[in-house]
Amino acid sequence: MLASWARVCDNAPSRCSVPLCFEHRASTPDAGLINQLYDTNMKIFSTALALLLSLFALPLTSHAQSTQISTEYLMTIYLPTERKAIDPTLTIVNILPGGWVKGPGINGKVIAPGGDWLRTMPSGALRQEARLTIETDDGAFIHMSYVGVVAMSKDAAEALGRGEVLNDKRVPYFINTPLFQTSAEKYSWMNKVQAIGKMVELKRTSTEAYVKYDVFIAR
Numbered sequence: 085m086l087a088s089w090a091r092v093c094d095n096a097p098s099r100c101s102v103p104l105c106f107e108h109r110a111s112t113p114d115a116g117l118i119n120q121l122y123d124t125n126m127k128i129f130s131t132a133l134a135l136l137l138s139l140f141a142l143p144l145t146s147h148a149q150s151t152q153i154s155t156e157y158l159m160t161i162y163l164p165t166e167r168k169a170i171d172p173t174l175t176i177v178n179i180l181p182g183g184w185v186k187g188p189g190i191n192g193k194v195i196a197p198g199g200d201w202l203r204t205m206p207s208g209a210l211r212q213e214a215r216l217t218i219e220t221d222d223g224a225f226i227h228m229s230y231v232g233v234v235a236m237s238k239d240a241a242e243a244l245g246r247g248e249v250l251n252d253k254r255v256p257y258f259i260n261t262p263l264f265q266t267s268a269e270k271y272s273w274m275n276k277v278q279a280i281g282k283m284v285e286l287k288r289t290s291t292e293a294y295v296k297y298d299v300f301i302a303r
Contacts, residue, residue, distance in 0.1 A: 159187025192220035224268035232260025258283035
């Protein structure tokens with residue numbers, strides 16, 4: 085009887101008790117099944133690890149810059165103006181005759197009607213909402229509209245009140261975003277671009293008031 089137990093126990097009865105060794109050998113799975121379970125568990129672990137790493141990496145890659153904006157000069161626009169205050173938060177800036185546009189591929193005058201609905205925000209910033217019409221030297225009509233943001237410092241506002249001419253260095257922020265609409269074939273490409281305008285000069289007195297912008301195509 086003991087000999088038969090020893091055979092079950094790989095001829096090594098001295099290294100384990102007979103009942104324990106028999107129980108161990110009876111419950112040990114086949115080697116192929118062990119390998120299969122191991123491979124399955126490793127696949128699950130690898131998938132989980134890859135998912136975890138991707139979750140950590142997502143915030144880093146999704147906020148990284150992947151492109152940039154360049155600009156191409158389009159034109160300079162000059163607008164004589166007069167202001168009509170509606171209330172403390174809204175001023176209508178009428179565009180007067182005498183305005184013009186000049187650029188490498190476009191020249192003309194600004195014709196009536198035109199205006200800028202200028203709103204004063206609780207923060208003190210000004211928001212533009214303007215519309216005007218350009219008549220080019222070759223007879224085309226181009227509608228131009230833009231919104232924009234103006235941030236005027238105390239020193240700049242006081243200088244403007246004294247009748248000084250302000251440039252872009254003296255005004256902290258004065259940027260707008262023109263869009264164009266025309267049926268003229270020569271200028272039809274303007275229907276398909278977003279422009280960016282930046283204030284060049286600003287003046288406001290009782291006898292003369294104007295604003296001048298450089299306008300660029302965003303690429």
